[in-house]
Amino acid sequence: MTHAELLHAIQVAWQNMQEQQPLVQCMTNTVASQYTANVLLAAGASPAMIDKPFEAEVFAGIAAGLIINVGTPTTEQVQAMQLAAKTRQLKSLAWVLDPVGYGPVLKWRSQIVDQLLTYHPSVIRGNASEIATLSGHIHASKGVDTLLDSRYAIDYKQALFQHTQVVAISGASDFIACPNMTVEVRGGSALQPKVTASGCALGALIAAYCAVTSPFVASVAAHVHFAIAAKKAAEKYSYVGHFNAAFLDHLQALRADDLAAHADLHILKLKQE
Amino acid sequence: MTHAELLHAIQVAWQNMQEQQPLVQCMTNTVASQYTANVLLAAGASPAMIDKPFEAEVFAGIAAGLIINVGTPTTEQVQAMQLAAKTRQLKSLAWVLDPVGYGPVLKWRSQIVDQLLTYHPSVIRGNASEIATLSGHIHASKGVDTLLDSRYAIDYKQALFQHTQVVAISGASDFIACPNMTVEVRGGSALQPKVTASGCALGALIAAYCAVTSPFVASVAAHVHFAIAAKKAAEKYSYVGHFNAAFLDHLQALRADDLAAHADLHILKLKQE
């Protein structure tokens, strides 16, 4: 896939998302739930927070997308996540896993993630510490935030392809990899990590794009969509309160032309290299 | 009740709400809780999120208003909802039910709603799909969002008057009905459904108004209050981030005069017609 082909695929995906407004089942944490829903609505998708074991299974069978985020899992939510992930796998439907806080300190949630991996998420999205640790390379984290550069974590991705098709790492630069290709997405803003749950919401947006394109193109599209909106918001606002309002504005205002004009993406590796 | 009488009743209700700042017990979903509280504070009421079975009953006995919203119920919350609804009925106190996602797909929550109906909510507030399905007319929904026009759903309301005094349906136009009168509220903005939980927060505002007037006038007042604030916000902002900040501003800035000057309401049917 060339750079031009990838750009075109992203534009088509964005267009399809606007037309279909895919229904995304969100099983996420209490910090992220409102923001995730607002991000999906602004970007063109349709959120539904269905995360209880008594209805998660049936909904996972019909939703266009599914994000599972283990930020603040309750016992009921964990049961629901397992049922939903299993359903997606059985029906060959895409789903995205965000292993928030994965690592040696938070063992309970790390075990939940290990168990969810057996249902083969289409995309694993996290920060550098989470992805490195998931890959068997333990790196220090700070609570749920990373202390590792995304640039280095991407080198560990290979071990994860036994569980998933796509590994996406957010950071100063974002890296998205499938077994035969790695893409770097630049842009965005240093203010983004100052807004809570922006990574969580990004995972949900990947899930939305997965409803209209391949998991790899979906992951690149979601990161580009975020990076452009953040960059535009930061051009006008220097502080988080107004930046965040403008970020939501630009998620909504983005058009297919913007993707071509402003996407700052770089194909790093093809398998033969 | 004439158009002029209804307008006057709404203005008096608004004035009383500003003076009394009614305490509204909110049993709502994780997506909506912060937004609901901010909407109530902006509009002049006082929120309290008391939704656990160990304290919901006593609080339901003293709160000025109660909203029960089944967006993301936990087992503990469901127990609390039943205790609170029962208490309101026993004490002849108004309460509002928002049957989020009611329909054939989400059976668990639909059963919870069916059970809550036995405690006779004063108002049932929902979107067109939820109200149609509750009335026994199954219509397709998209997750928790409707695919049906509010204009048609209102025709099904009659079946619901065995359970409630007022049926309120939000949509491009809102419809509020009691057994002998139906009112259409126009205005608002197409951006409102792009802000998550705006319907949920509207239900809580109806509950606040119920503390100072009849459930029917309360329902019309809350819809008008929302429609004016949304319309004014949309005059200045075209995208959701800044629109939503302005919407909260205008909920707070609204005065009794605005209700008279900007309410776009239409009495559709009196019983004798």
Add this chain to the structure above:
Amino acid sequence: MTHAELLHAIQVAWQNMQEQQPLVQCMTNTVASQYTANVLLAAGASPAMIDKPFEAEVFAGIAAGLIINVGTPTTEQVQAMQLAAKTRQLKSLAWVLDPVGYGPVLKWRSQIVDQLLTYHPSVIRGNASEIATLSGHIHASKGVDTLLDSRYAIDYKQALFQHTQVVAISGASDFIACPNMTVEVRGGSALQPKVTASGCALGALIAAYCAVTSPFVASVAAHVHFAIAAKKAAEKYSYVGHFNAAFLDHLQALRADDLAAHADLHILKLKQE
């Protein structure tokens, strides 16, 4: 400690918080969680919402700060709170308790608070009704909001020093007391209580400052940080939506110089008086 020494200590604390970005474990309510995280990020700290019994204990042993807020406790959260508080006491680490809604109506949560007091929080932060009732002087509250002036509640503080080192009461004026000193912090804005969870987020900010200074200085610093940001936001915006975006902006934009220039604090009592 003189006025000048206190001001200097606050400035040093702010500087240290910017450099260390202390990791704050937040066990808080569903209304406050997103806002609390955004406030901490804006102010220079690093939030992690770890509130389940299966991982709260280990995290409480390593986090730089801990806030326990009983706004909407679940059974799982209550277990986690007890484990975390016990761990902080055993390791002689500071933690902050926010007894939301403490009083004769909400007995269940009041018992949870009573039990948490046995683990000796470094700071108890609340509104006037909560602090008065905790001190054994029952005063009427309105749900989780106070009907008592902070000016009077501070007189009751003495009884609480068997449980804690610092008592902080927010209101039109804020009062912060340790056994030998009471400080009044003025400023802020009447719009603050119209933004839900601002008290809850303030408690978390105290916990963040506790990682870099004494609990008393931390409490004063957090109240001053809030008061200056609120005052600046209110100079430009009169309504809650835009005020709140600007409040977050000013939490982030504040510099050490602002603390000296704008802190409106008054030492009321030294013990010998």
